[in-house]
Structure formats: C-alpha cells, structure tokens
Amino acid sequence: MDHAGLPLTVLKFGGSSVAGPERMRHVAQIVKKVRDSGYRVAVVVSAMGNMTDDLLALAKDVANTSNGREMDQLLATGEQQSVALLALAIQKFGIPAQSFTALQAGIKAKGFPMEGRIYSIEPKNVEKALNEGIVAVITGFQAITDSGDVITLGRGGSDLSAVALAGALGAESCQLLKDVKGIMSGDPRVVNKPKKIERIGFEECMEMAVQGANVLQARSVEMAARYEIPLYVGSSFTEEEGTWVMSNPVTEGLVIKAVVHDSQVAKVVLLGVPDIPGVAARLFSSLAENGVGAEMIIQNNMRGGVNDIGFLVKKANLETAIQVSRQICREIEAQGVSFDTEIARVTIVGAGIANHPEIPSKMFTVLAEEGINIEMIASTALALTCIVGSNRAEDAVKALHEHFIEEASF
Incomplete structure (x- = not known):
C-alpha cells in the first residue's frame, strides 16, 4: 500500500487523556480509528496525568532553588515515558508504531530555559516512518537547543509541538484532544451556563488565550494562523463534536464570544519617572532581555516633569520584573517601584x-x-x-x- 499518498493528520493528547493504562489503551483505539479511516497519523503526547506538576514539586523538595537547565532535563522525562507507553499500546492493536524524542523528531528551539521558542523542525525520521505506514508518537513540550540540551516550551507547550509538527509535515489538520468538550464561552467552574463555541477565528481564539483562557496556548494559535492549519479542540473522553479554529469561519451569532x-498577573508601577525621551525604551528592553513580557502598559502624565509607568506581568516573572524596575529607577533617579499581586x-x-x-x-x-x-x-x-x-x-x-x-x- 502507498502510505505516502494518504492524507496526514496530527493528533495531540493531553496529560489527563493518557493518565493511566486504561486511558492509554483508549487513546490507542482513537488512533486506530483515525488510521483505519485512511490517514497517516502522527501523535504528540503530554506527560501522564499530573506528572509535570509532580516533578516540579519533587524538584522543590530536593533543592528549593531554580536551575532552568536542570528543570528542563527533569521535566522532559515525563513526555518520554508517555510516548514509549503509548507506542506499546498502539502496537497491541496490531498497528506499527514508533516513539520519537524531540531530538529524533528534529525539533530545534532557543531561548530561556522552560520557555523555549521553536525555530526549526526537520522531521525526516518522522516523515519516513509515516510514509511506511507507521504511527509516529512524538514527545510534546520539548525541543533541542543548538548545544544539544533539552529545552521545554512552557505551559501548554505540547499543543505548540503538535501545531509546529503539523506545519512541518504538511498535515491537513491538527486535532488537540483534551479533557474538555471544546472551547467554551466561559470557565465552566465559574459561569452558570457556559456555551460551547462551534467555530471561531484564529484572531479571536488567540485573544482568548492571551487574556487568560487556559484551553489553548496563545503561541500555538499564533503558529496555526501563520501556517493556516485548521485546529480542532475536543474531548478524548467522548465523541461529542468540539470546536474548530480556522481562518475566517462563516458564523452567525453573538458579537461577544x-x-x-x-488571576496569574501582577501590576508593577514605576513612580516619579523623569519625563525624558528613552526611559520607556530602556525599561522594556531590560525586561525583555530578562525574559519578562509586559502587558497593558500605561503611562500617567503627572505634573512637575515626572510620570508613572504601570504594566502587568505574569506572577511567575514578578520577582525579576521588580529587580529590573528597581535597577532602572536607580539609574534614572525615579522615586521607586510599587507592585500589586491582588x-x-x-x-x-x-x-x-x-x-x-x-x-x-x-x-x-x-x-x-x-x-x-x-x-x-x-x-x-x-x-x-x-x-x-x-x-x-x-x-x-x-x-x-x-x-x-x-x-x-x-
């Protein structure tokens, strides 16, 4: 059979979808069903259950310090277990399957530890396996640096791995299968009557992700939009139809989606900043060089030739943001730095x-x-x-x- 001529789809399964042996076997059945329908199938997998959180907690217990390189080395082991186990589960159904690490799949990234940015994918080994009718099972959430180190891609990074592979392999779609039935109009744990969004544009979906919706990583949506890869977000637990994310979907309905x-943001304010050119450039360049992204930047015009500059950062980056801001304040003789985590x-x-x-x-x-x-x-x-x-x-x-x-x- 000429497998190379078959269409290709990428399936991604989150941690809850592969949380144990029974879930692994269920996912293997889903893969078999898609493959039997006439597709070449690449699968990207997260770590099992809460393993990533468990590894973070274990590292904290062993040494309550943070070394990004070693944390990347540790966290990457979760996905490496998942891909080997899922490949074995798929093989149990009589389907050839092979697991791949990020190195074997040719996924390259650079940047800060635990926040790597994919810059290249050369998936020749994966493509060869797919063209031979083998299901390729690839680690999500991780890549390899030019120096050969493992680097992880941040929370939700397995989604990013799946979308990037879909683009590199020329897949017709990327299906992100999770423990949710689709993208909802509000957090079901908070609102009374959340509604499932059947179709949504890349731009709206990206805005949702940037503003705090946890179903998709914003960088994943951005990459899908760039390469025009339709995304499907649905449940691996039920067969209920999920949500399609695509370019310019034809929909009617509410203006507000x-x-x-x-709640994982904090406000930082530089007080009494001299009203001179170049101060904002120095501040936000220094933050960027230290891996801190700033959002909702506001400058208040004050009297007496001074301003206040306020912005939001992720709580995880607050300590670094305060250190950088205080250093800038000393250099420009501003009055000080305040912050609010509540x-x-x-x-x-x-x-x-x-x-x-x-x-x-x-x-x-x-x-x-x-x-x-x-x-x-x-x-x-x-x-x-x-x-x-x-x-x-x-x-x-x-x-x-x-x-x-x-x-x-x-």
Whole structure:
C-alpha cells in the first residue's frame, strides 16, 4: 500500500487523556480509528496525568532553588515515558508504531530555559516512518537547543509541538484532544451556563488565550494562523463534536464570544519617572532581555516633569520584573517601584467589539452594578479588558457572561 499518498493528520493528547493504562489503551483505539479511516497519523503526547506538576514539586523538595537547565532535563522525562507507553499500546492493536524524542523528531528551539521558542523542525525520521505506514508518537513540550540540551516550551507547550509538527509535515489538520468538550464561552467552574463555541477565528481564539483562557496556548494559535492549519479542540473522553479554529469561519451569532479571566498577573508601577525621551525604551528592553513580557502598559502624565509607568506581568516573572524596575529607577533617579499581586484581568472577546461603541459602557455598567471597582482599562479591536481586585474576579466574570452571552444582549 502507498502510505505516502494518504492524507496526514496530527493528533495531540493531553496529560489527563493518557493518565493511566486504561486511558492509554483508549487513546490507542482513537488512533486506530483515525488510521483505519485512511490517514497517516502522527501523535504528540503530554506527560501522564499530573506528572509535570509532580516533578516540579519533587524538584522543590530536593533543592528549593531554580536551575532552568536542570528543570528542563527533569521535566522532559515525563513526555518520554508517555510516548514509549503509548507506542506499546498502539502496537497491541496490531498497528506499527514508533516513539520519537524531540531530538529524533528534529525539533530545534532557543531561548530561556522552560520557555523555549521553536525555530526549526526537520522531521525526516518522522516523515519516513509515516510514509511506511507507521504511527509516529512524538514527545510534546520539548525541543533541542543548538548545544544539544533539552529545552521545554512552557505551559501548554505540547499543543505548540503538535501545531509546529503539523506545519512541518504538511498535515491537513491538527486535532488537540483534551479533557474538555471544546472551547467554551466561559470557565465552566465559574459561569452558570457556559456555551460551547462551534467555530471561531484564529484572531479571536488567540485573544482568548492571551487574556487568560487556559484551553489553548496563545503561541500555538499564533503558529496555526501563520501556517493556516485548521485546529480542532475536543474531548478524548467522548465523541461529542468540539470546536474548530480556522481562518475566517462563516458564523452567525453573538458579537461577544467569550468572557475570560486571568488571576496569574501582577501590576508593577514605576513612580516619579523623569519625563525624558528613552526611559520607556530602556525599561522594556531590560525586561525583555530578562525574559519578562509586559502587558497593558500605561503611562500617567503627572505634573512637575515626572510620570508613572504601570504594566502587568505574569506572577511567575514578578520577582525579576521588580529587580529590573528597581535597577532602572536607580539609574534614572525615579522615586521607586510599587507592585500589586491582588489583581485579576477580566476580558470580553469578540470580533465585532470595535463596531459596537455601546459595548464598553455596558461592560462598565455591569461591573458598577456589582460594586466592582475598575483599576485599569485596555482595549483592542477584539477585546475589552478591565483590571479588578482578584477577590471580585469571578463575580465579574459571572455577571458579564450572564449579560453578554446567557442573556444574548449582543
């Protein structure tokens, strides 16, 4: 049989999908079903269950210090177990399968430890196996540096591995199979009546991910959009239809697609910054050089030739952000640095927001009626974000979801 002429799809299974022997066998059946339908199949797998979190906790118990290189070496072992076990499970069904590490799959990355960025994939070994009718099972979440070290790709990095491989292999789609039934309009643990989104554009989906939705990693959606790879997000536990993410889907319905929130952010403010050219460039260049991304940057014009510059960072990067900011303050003779960890951002997302000038006032009114104070506001063509106290974030999400989605106001 000419396997090379068959269409190709990439399946990715999350940790809960391969959490134990029974789940491994179930996933092997899914792979068999897709392969029997006439596809070459590449599979990307996360570490089993909560293994990544368990390894992080183990490292903390052994030595309560952080060495990025050694953490990458440790965390990569989770996926290496998964691919070997899943390959064995697939073989049990009479299907040839072969596991591949990132090195064997030709996945190269660079950047900071635990936050690697894929820059090249040369999957000749994987392609050879696929063309011989073998199911290729590849480690997610990891790549190899030019120096030969393992580097991991950050939370959600297995999704990124799958999308990147789909692009490199010319797959017709990439299916991300998880413990959720699709992309929802709100966190089911928070809102009363979440709705499954059947189809959504890359841009809206990316905005959701950036603003805190945890179903997909933003970098994965960005890469899928760049290479125009349709993404499917669905459950490996049921056969219920999930969500398709693609370019310009034809849909009707609500302007507001989702309400998302993120409590893993902190606010940093440089106080009394001299109003001279180049200060912002120095600050944010230094943050970037230290691997810290800044969001929602706001400069307040003050009197007396000084300004305040505020921005958000991930809580995981807060300590580094404070160190960098204090150093810059000393260099430019600013007044100091303040920070706040008791905040959250709440965002409504929808492609039509820019065409509906009444939406911002509605959002602010809903929050005011709930007695929720707004500390910062930012908007894009696709999203409107408010920073609120973290103790009121879920109240804000519930109220906004009820108004904009459950009651279908827009």
